[in-house]
Amino acid sequence: MNVENIRLINFRNYKSLNIKLNEKINIFVGKNAQGKTNLLESIYICATGRSFRTNKDKEIINLDKNEAYIGANIKTDRSQKFIEIKMERDKQKRIRVNKVELKSFKELNSGLNIVVFCPDDLRLIKDGPFERRNFLDMSISQIKPVYKHNINRYNKILFQRNNLIKSNKSKSSIISLLEVFDLQLVKTGTEIIISRNEFIKELSKKSYNIHNSLTSGKEELEINYISNVKFEDKNKIDIEKNFLEKLKANTNKDLITGTTEIGPHRDDMEIKINNIDARNFASQGQQRTIVLSIKLSEVEMIRSERGMYPVLLLDDVFSELDEERRRYLIRSFNEMQTIITSTDIINLTELDKVDKSIFYIENGKVLQ
Ligand SMILES: Nc1ncnc2c1ncn2[C@@H]1O[C@H](COP(=O)(O)OP(=O)(O)OP(=O)(O)O)[C@@H](O)[C@H]1O
Ligand SMILES: [Mg+2]
Numbered sequence: 001m002n003v004e005n006i007r008l009i010n011f012r013n014y015k016s017l018n019i020k021l022n023e024k025i026n027i028f029v030g031k032n033a034q035g036k037t038n039l040l041e042s043i044y045i046c047a048t049g050r051s052f053r054t055n056k057d058k059e060i061i062n063l064d065k066n067e068a069y070i071g072a073n074i075k076t077d078r079s080q081k082f083i084e085i086k087m088e089r090d091k092q093k094r095i096r097v098n099k100v101e102l103k104s105f106k107e108l109n110s111g112l113n114i115v116v117f118c119p120d121d122l123r124l125i126k127d128g129p130f131e132r133r134n135f136l137d138m139s140i141s142q143i144k145p146v147y148k149h150n151i152n153r154y155n156k157i158l159f160q161r162n163n164l165i166k167s168n169k170s171k172s173s174i175i176s177l178l179e180v181f182d183l184q185l186v187k188t189g190t191e192i193i194i195s196r197n198e199f200i201k202e203l204s205k206k207s208y209n210i211h212n213s214l215t216s217g218k219e220e221l222e223i224n225y226i227s228n229v230k231f232e233d234k235n236k237i238d239i240e241k242n243f244l245e246k247l248k249a250n251t252n253k254d255l256i257t258g259t260t261e262i263g264p265h266r267d268d269m270e271i272k273i274n275n276i277d278a279r280n281f282a283s284q285g286q287q288r289t290i291v292l293s294i295k296l297s298e299v300e301m302i303r304s305e306r307g308m309y310p311v312l313l314l315d316d317v318f319s320e321l322d323e324e325r326r327r328y329l330i331r332s333f334n335e336m337q338t339i340i341t342s343t344d345i346i347n348l349t350e351l352d353k354v355d356k357s358i359f360y361i362e363n364g365k366v367l368q
Helices: 036-048 119-126 129-143 145-166 171-214 236-249 251-257 284-306 323-331
Strands: 002-011 014-020 025-029 067-075 080-088 094-097 114-117 221-226 268-273 311-315 338-342 356-362 365-367
Touching: 002 036, 014 036, 014 365, 036 067, 036 080, 036 114, 036 311, 036 338, 114 284, 119 129, 119 284, 129 145, 129 171, 129 268, 129 284, 145 171, 171 221, 171 236, 171 251, 171 284, 171 323, 221 284, 236 251, 268 284, 284 323
Parallel strands: 025 338, 025 356, 114 311, 311 338
Antiparallel strands: 002 014, 002 067, 067 080, 080 094, 221 268, 356 365
16 A cells, blocks of 8 residues: 655645655655654545644644645555545535545545554553553554444443433433443443454554564563453453443442443553553653554554555654664565655665655755
8 A cells, every 4th residue: 555646735834745655665854843744644634534733623724824735646456546635724624535525534444554653652651541542543443444433433422421421310310311321332332342352462462572573582562451341251242241230330420420430431551561561660762662563563463454554654763763673663664655754864774775765855845
């Protein structure tokens, strides 16, 4: 899978850009604040329909203009897709695939698979569970489009359930109305739990091996799924049963706190190296290596599930990795299109041998 070209109009600091990308390695070099991350952001939006930096589309539109456009041609072995996104101030963005308009960006499924690795990803280790759930949702959606649908549905039911328990209806009528919501929440929530459990098991296995070789056998990485619903070695019916029982047992508490405590919206991932919690004990470099192992595992998982490699986006990560880890990363580029940004020319002999294009970014303009 690869992005053949990208066209931007009034997208952040790009007034007008039209570039053709290399099928293998693309290196974008530029000083700070020239538009490197903006360019990766535009590709990310083509894959997911939203930005990794903001929820407010209007921030993306060039400050002096009222509308922005992104257009990208995506090629796979089997198909050709032309993804277009148009944003207007104070309006919903519009997305077209092969000239057909989508009802919502939520329909933008698997047109383009990407894996992003950027310095901010350390938040996956350091920050709270929200970041890790977000990672899970983004990653699983790419592999399993129905998962995204389940997440949207689950969030909707949860929102309605929370509204109901916060309402000023009588306790007995709330409890009788909860019957329906709880059953729906459990059905959809169980699908999510099963998908997350499968994903994390595979991720854990793959990233153990990658991390082990990245650290020359010195570190053992372990990733576990944490949920307040029992999921281990149980079938769907058992998970649903346990989920519903816990949800019901917690109803009185939920009514007091005005929120729902039981369910996958409280899930987390435990990340350990050599049996010690990485969040509190791993050094910056160790955390970065964990993220690298996780991201490279994700690449492999997309490849085995979808039968083709994703596009790899690397924002300014080379300067932060030591030489051994850089070499490892470059070796993994072999099969896939990679788009790299850097403030300096990347000096590595490994890169001499590969097919690549180097671009220079200056103030929203790209020179080759
Ligand atoms: N909506 C917008 N309109 C115009 N300019 C914008 C808009 N949003 C962001 N910018 C500008 O785009 C510039 C480039 O941002 P970007 O994050 O891509 O830089 P970068 O090259 O990745 O820099 P760094 O090396 O510091 O990460 C910034 O100066 C920012 O102010
Ligand atoms: Mg940047």
